[in-house]
Amino acid sequence: MPSHRARGRKSSLQGGDRRGHRRGGYRSAGGAGLHPQRPAGRHGHRRPRRLQVRLRSPTAISYRGFDVYGMGPPSSGGLTIGEALNILEGFELGAVLREEALHDYLEASKLSFADRNAFLGDADDVYVPLAELLSQAFTDERRELIGPTAAEPPVAPSDPCPHDDDPEVCEASAGPSASSAGSTTHLAVADASGNS
Structure with a gap:
């Protein structure tokens, strides 16, 4: 039907x-x-039985009294949005002009995307310093980089390792890429009827 x-x-x-x-x-x-x-690719109608579904823990932050959850690694949304919101929590966005609030939002997003590009990966293969990137201490430091003018691209990632108990592990996992070209992660799920 x-x-x-x-x-x-x-x-x-x-x-x-x-x-x-x-x-x-x-x-x-x-x-x-x-x-x-019929989708392009190697997954036919018989293959899904062999696929293993991995349950992943969500990211979780508190923003202005709201609990905010997102997809955890290897998906990037939870980390990127969580870090940006933690950075923005130090600004009084409702008390400034719309343009200034938008500036703060865009700058916080630049910083969180730079960190995402440097440190995000599949937690099954590399250490992802998720707790450090979402920590208040780390995002407080990132917030200090936001000034009245826009940062020139490319925005450099920061080092979350000083906030980690084992900096050597974090250092070894840092990705060398400052570009997100070719590193998209996206998951779309559909049932047999094509409903997603």
Whole structure:
């Protein structure tokens, strides 16, 4: 049975019509509804049984009285957003002009993305100093770098290791790359009906 969203669209599609969708390209099959096109890659319909799902712990911070959770490594959103929010917590964003608040947000984001690019990886393979990067001591130091003018790119990552019990472990895991080119991590999940 097609989803309620697909049922509403099937009348406007003819067999073989393509339609763009936020989840990718979909094709109608004889006007019977939208079905995902066969994805490129090596995973066929039999392979999922052999895949191992790893449960990962989320990142967690407190921002202005709210608990904020995000995807943990190897996904980057939880770390990047968590660090940026911890940096921003030291600013009175509601008490300044919108442009100044936006400036602070953009500068905090630059700093957290620089740290993400240098230290994020798959925790199964390398040590990711997640607790250090999200610590108040580390983000307080990063906040001090935000001034009234924009930092010139590229923004350098900082060293979270002074806040670690074992700096040698942290140092050995630091990634050499200051660029995120070619290092995207993204996971999209869909069931047999194409629902994500």
